[in-house]
Amino acid sequence: EVCRDKYDAVLPLVRLLLHHHKLVPFVAAVAELDLKDTQEANTVFRGNSLATRCVDEMMKIVGKHYLKVTLKPVIDEVGYPTETVFRTLSPLGYHENLRYYVDKVFREIVQSSISCPTLMCDVFYSLRHLAAKRFPNDPHVQYSAVSSFVFLRFFAVAVVSPHTFHLRPHHPDAQTSRTLTLISKAIQTLGSWGSLTKSKLSSFKETFMCEFFKTFQEEKFTESVKKFLDDVSSTESREPSGLSEPVHLKEG
Numbered sequence: 693e694v695c696r697d698k699y700d701a702v703l704p705l706v707r708l709l710l711h712h713h714k715l716v717p718f719v720a721a722v723a724e725l726d727l728k729d730t731q732e733a734n735t736v737f738r739g740n741s742l743a744t745r746c747v748d749e750m751m752k753i754v755g756k757h758y759l760k761v762t763l764k765p766v767i768d769e770v771g772y773p774t775e776t777v778f779r780t781l782s783p784l785g786y787h788e789n790l791r792y793y794v795d796k797v798f799r800e801i802v803q804s805s806i807s808c809p810t811l812m813c814d815v816f817y818s819l820r821h822l823a824a825k826r827f828p829n830d831p832h833v834q835y836s837a838v839s840s841f842v843f844l845r846f847f848a849v850a851v852v853s854p855h856t857f858h859l860r861p862h863h864p865d866a867q868t869s870r871t872l873t874l875i876s877k878a879i880q881t882l883g884s885w886g887s888l889t890k891s892k893l894s895s896f897k898e899t900f901m902c903e904f905f906k907t908f909q910e911e912k913f914t915e916s917v918k919k920f921l922d923d924v925s926s927t928e929s930r931e932p933s934g935l936s937e938p939v940h941l942k943e944g
Contacts, residue, residue: 728826754812798878802916802917
């Protein structure tokens with residue numbers, strides 16, 4: 693309430709709370725306040741509130757290595773070896789390649805729960821149960837509360853802007869950027885299907901994407917997302933993945 697722009701407070705606040713191991717209870721507290729003003733279950737954690745921005749910054753800080761091991765190999769494949777292929781392919785060939793990349797990114801994500809940092813899992817667990825408590829008659833909100841962060845605000849954003857997450861050294865060229873944008877849209881849509889809500893294919897500006905998504909209208913995709921969301925929002929002890937890196941709160 694004091695800051696003109698909440699963003700000015702968010703990053704130092706998150707770093708401070710991370711340092712003192714107090715971020716999870718803080719996020720739970722501000723998320724509960726956020727939910728009090730949320731009237732519809734399908735809008736849970738969709739705005740830019742203090743709670744959502746804190747989670748965004750937390751994921752950027754502690755999730756860097758998680759993104760690297762999950763997405764970087766696929767993004768490199770899109771940006772380098774297949775770049776010239778995409779420029780010379782017919783529309784049908786492009787769609788086939790796009791399907792290949794969406795399949796690959798999707799599979800890497802839903803199989804990555806073991807690599808998800810414990811802190812992220814603890815935050816997701818808290819958000820999931822707060823949302824279910826706020827909307828007890830909606831069985832899907834516990835999933836949408838988590839997918840709105842891990843799919844929409846984490847993986848999808850990293851795919852469309854890999855350079856901002858240090859997954860690529862520079863901004864991709866126009867053709868690669870278009871491919872990454874379509875992959876990102878696909879991941880967002882598949883992630884929202886994980887909340888078991890109806891997808892609005894009409895939201896796609898490119899008509900071929902509507903047809904493209906009909907190939908993903910299978911229960912196996914929904915179940916894969918549901919299981920992944922269950923895994924990353926669970927407090928059950930996870931085996932050490934050996935993939936963690938120390939978190940740098942300050943550099944220079």
